[in-house]
Amino acid sequence: MTGADDPVLLKTVGRAGRLVLNRPRALNALNHAMVRRIDDALTAWEHDPAVETVVLTGAGERGLCAGGDIRAVHDDARDGDGRASAAFWRDEYRLNARIARYPKPYVALMDGIVMGGGVGVSAHGGVRVVTERSRIAMPETGIGFVPDVGGTHLLGRAPGELGVHLALTGAQIGAGDAVLCGLADHYVPSASLPTFLAELADLPVSEAVARHEQPPPQGELAAARGWIDACYAAGTVEEIVRRLRAHGDPAAAEAAETLLTRSPTALKVTLAALHRARRLGSLEEVLDQEYRVSCAALTSPDLVEGVRAQIVDKDRTPRWSPATLAEVAAADVERFFTPLGTRELGLAGPPSPHPARPAHQPPFDRSASPRP
Structure with missing residues (x-):
């Protein structure tokens, strides 16, 4: 049983x-x-034959999940030794991997705001439902951080260079673009969600989806593929900005100006992480890489400064260090990918010597994930 004030409510309905x-x-x-x-509930339900489907929703009217508790990470990076944040990410990333290969249908209702860590607990699921209210983003570069929770894996596999655009700018997308980019599968109008939820208690997931699914509304990214693919295919952030400014499309110029407000270090590390994620292949390998990057970010001044500016003081004027792209050296980027030795997450390799949660199943392959 769970109480009304518990941060995650658990119940079985049918x-x-x-x-x-x-x-x-x-x-x-x-x-x-x-x-x-969440992880404990997934363990219990995985072995409970009465539970055939898992459904994730968010309380309130605004959305599923705005991300991780970045304020706590800020305080830990500023005042602590980073161990609490590293322990949180270790469990969170293992949960992301577990969701991706959960043996029962995992249905995520991505209604309203779904950002950062919210993407991690939803977009790796087997059945990902968006509505006309969905606003999905990985906005980490705006706080001096780098997309994590498997975000570089997901965005690295989006068509063309759409994922690079979304990762670097942190742009929000709606339902149609989420489906286009591979972050969602089905569009259901928000007015149908109560009935859809009720039917998931009694019907196979595929049948419930078929009753309510509609064609997603037209997004914006398909029409922008020309300038996005041409500009973001560049090998450096500096060249991406140059191409965006020179392209001539007002949206490209706007994207360039957005990039210049983001953390220069975070931009360069994000681009490198995406390119590496494409070569790594499995979600587990990418999460191992993201864990290294996230732990390195704890010692970067931009994470504390970005959260201060956007969330703590809310002055929206971060003072990045280094302040420009030109000042971020290759060695500054490479240090984010330094192996952690005994502190590795270890999802793709030998078990970690300090496992926070057990590893499960083989490397992620979306073609093999449950699609009921």
Whole structure:
């Protein structure tokens, strides 16, 4: 049983296990306790024959999840030794990998705002539902951080250079573009969600989806593929900005100006992480890489400064260090990918000597994930 104030509400309704992220005043931002609670519920339901489907939703009217509790990460990076954040990410990334290969249908209702860590607990699922209210983003470069929770894996496989555009700018996308980019599968109008949820308690997932799914509304990215693919195919952030400015499309020029407000270090590390993620292949390998990058970010001044400017003081004027792309050297980028030795996440290799959660199943392959 769960109480009304628990950060994750758990219940079974018919054949469905329901996970409800329940911090609506914080837009359901994930903390460590929530990650552990979700993981424990998945363990129980995986071995419960009465539970045939898992369904993830968010409490409140604003959205599924605005991301991880970045304020706590900021405080840990500024005042602590980073261990609490590293432990949180270790469990969170293992949960992301587990969701991707969960043996039962995992249905994520990506209604409203879904960002950062919210993408991690939804977009790796087997059945990902968006609505006309969906606003999905990986906005990490705006706080001096780098897309994580498997975000570089997902965005690295988006058509053309769409994922690079979304990762570097942090742009929000709606339902149509989420489906186009491979972050979602099905469009269901928000007015149909209560009935859809009720039917998941009794019907096979495929049948419930078929009753409510509609063609997604037209997005914006397909029409922008020309300038996005041409500009973001460049090998450096500096060249991407130059191409965006020179292209002539007003949207390209706007994207260039957006990039110049982001952390220069985070931009360069993000581009490198995406290019490496494409070569790595499996979600596990990418999450191992993201863990290295995230831990390195704890010692970067831009993470603390970015969260201060955007979330703590809200002055929206971060003072990045280094302040320009030209000042970020190759060695500054490479240090984010330095192996961690005994502190590795270890999802793709030998078990970690300090596992926070057990590893499960073989490397991720979306073609093999449950599509009921």
